[in-house]
Amino acid sequence: MFGLIGHLTSLEHAHSVADAFGYGPYATQGLDLWCSAPPQFVEQFHVTSITGQTIEGKYIESAFLPEMLMKRRIKAAIRKILNAMAFAQKNDLNITALGGFSSIIFEEFNLKGNRQVRNVSLEFDRFTTGNTHTAYIIARQVEQASAKLGIDLSRATVAVCGATGDIGSAVCRWLDRKTDTQELLLIARNQERLQRLQDELGRGKIMGLEEALPEADVIVWVASMPKGVEINPETLKKPCLIVDGGYPKNLDTKIKHPDVHILKGGVVEHSLDIDWKIMETVNMDVPSRQMFACFAEAILLEFEQWHTNFSWGRNQITVTKMEQIGGASVKHGLQPLLSW
Ligand code: NDP
Incomplete structure (x- = not known):
């Protein structure tokens, strides 16, 4: 099973979807409560490739919000990402994408040295930033x-x-x-x-x-x-x-x-519908088919059984690796979004 670690775009966004994310009591609260909120499994779903293969995944909301960076709540931001990673690993997810700011915080604050999260020793090869596929999709767009x-x-x-x-x-x-x-x-x-x-x-x-x-x-x-x-x-x-x-x-x-x-x-569009609701909350035009390319990278790694941190570190993405993940993207039925 693969995982996706995501976050919302602002406190306002968090308030508007908190109920759907299982943070009901936090819905009208300020940043402090989001700073202390734990990661949550929001959804479990299936993705089918055009090859016929079907895989299962889970979406984890880290409860990180960009305001934590703007207001210098750095410790909270770091805690959100490490806790979400430990949560994914504890639940045996083979490969998990660090969406949006998750990988940026990991790199910016050099979290490689923070392997131990309570009783979990993080295995970094279970995670990918998803940036190789994202860069490939943007270049193709x-x-x-x-x-x-x-x-x-x-x-x-x-x-x-x-x-x-x-x-x-x-x-x-x-x-x-x-x-x-x-x-x-x-x-x-x-x-x-x-x-x-x-x-x-x-x-x-x-x-x-x-x-x-x-x-x-x-x-x-x-x-x-x-x-x-x-x-x-x-x-x-x-x-x-x-x-x-x-x-x-x-x-x-x-x-x-x-x-x-x-x-x-x-953003990529899949050729087949996916039984998830999560992309509705981030305003995709066709939520059953569209998703962030970094999430799609975890999906591709699971389809191909490449259980490794395919994208890791900073500024190490080669054209060859972009071609490799791009080949998998086409093979399983993903296309770069081209409609505006
Ligand atoms: P990095 O942290 O590796 O790079 C960020 C870049 O932005 C650096 O060049 C930095 O340079 C520059 N930058 C930051 N602030 C400013 C500014 N105010 N003006 C000009 N340049 C600035 O980030 P990533 O490459 O990992 O991610 C980039 C973006 O892509 C993020 O918004 C991220 O959330 C998004 N993303 C989207 C994904 C998707 O699937 N669609 C997946 C993953 C990420 P400097 O600090 O020198 O200015």
């Missing part, structure tokens, strides 16, 4: 959606916001190696890491967000921001494709412009 919009990558500028991150750097590697993208704009805050990425790629312009956005035909958002930013659509090129892979979404603006196309980044 860039390729396929730009073709759909008539944006020719060989003459296009692609800006990657969060370029030095685990997913961002992998997307850059793919665009560099597998496409003829004309120009890459690399955006993040830490200049040293940007320089290292530029050296590795042997290309790419390091730019600030404000100056990069008006130059981009395609914008990939994969920054780890607990809250989205607002941008003015008037400053963007037309047409412009935006692939927003952030969770919570990196873009806070509801852009309604006929030539600005926003795609939910890192």
Whole structure:
């Protein structure tokens, strides 16, 4: 059996779905109560591949909320992730994806040294960040959606916001190696890491967000921001494709412009229905078929019986591994989301 560790996008979101998640009494409470809430099994379900194989999985809500980072409740955030991992392991899940901020907290606060969670000694090869599949799906969304919009990558500028991150750097590697993208704009805050990425790629312009956005035909958002930013659509090129892979979404603006196309980044659609309710609570348009690509990675690892931490650590995702998980994705009937 596989597992998915997820979290909600804000306290407001948590209040709106707390009942469905079994946190009934917490529904109207503030952040303090979420800081002390335990992880929960929310749902058990089956996924069938187009090969005919069926597997079983469980969704675990960690009770982490991005506000814990904004309000510097770091110990609580760390506890949420470690407790959810220990909970998954205790319940014998073979391979579990660390969704959204779970893997970011694990890396950012170097939790590799926190193996012992009460009586559970965490076995890290039972967990995957899911970032290889996420990066693969976002890269394919860039390729396929730009073709759909008539944006020719060989003459296009692609800006990657969060370029030095685990997913961002992998997307850059793919665009560099597998496409003829004309120009890459690399955006993040830490200049040293940007320089290292530029050296590795042997290309790419390091730019600030404000100056990069008006130059981009395609914008990939994969920054780890607990809250989205607002941008003015008037400053963007037309047409412009935006692939927003952030969770919570990196873009806070509801852009309604006929030539600005926003795609939910890192989302896949399965060819068959899944008997779960969980994707309704995170606002998927077709909740019985759509899911985050990081969750889908755990599903693929279970289908293939690759019970290993396929995606682990930071900035180690290779194009070869993206191709490997991408092959499994196609084999079992998953497609990158392409509708906006
Ligand atoms: P990382 O922590 O590895 O990387 C984050 C990147 O964002 C870094 O380049 C960081 O660089 C940059 N960044 C952070 N804050 C800012 C800012 N204010 N302005 C510009 N750049 C910024 O994260 P991941 O690659 O693991 O994840 C990226 C995003 O993808 C997250 O939102 C995550 O929740 C989401 N995600 C989505 C999944 C899906 O299935 N759709 C799966 C997994 C993650 P610096 O600090 O130098 O600015």
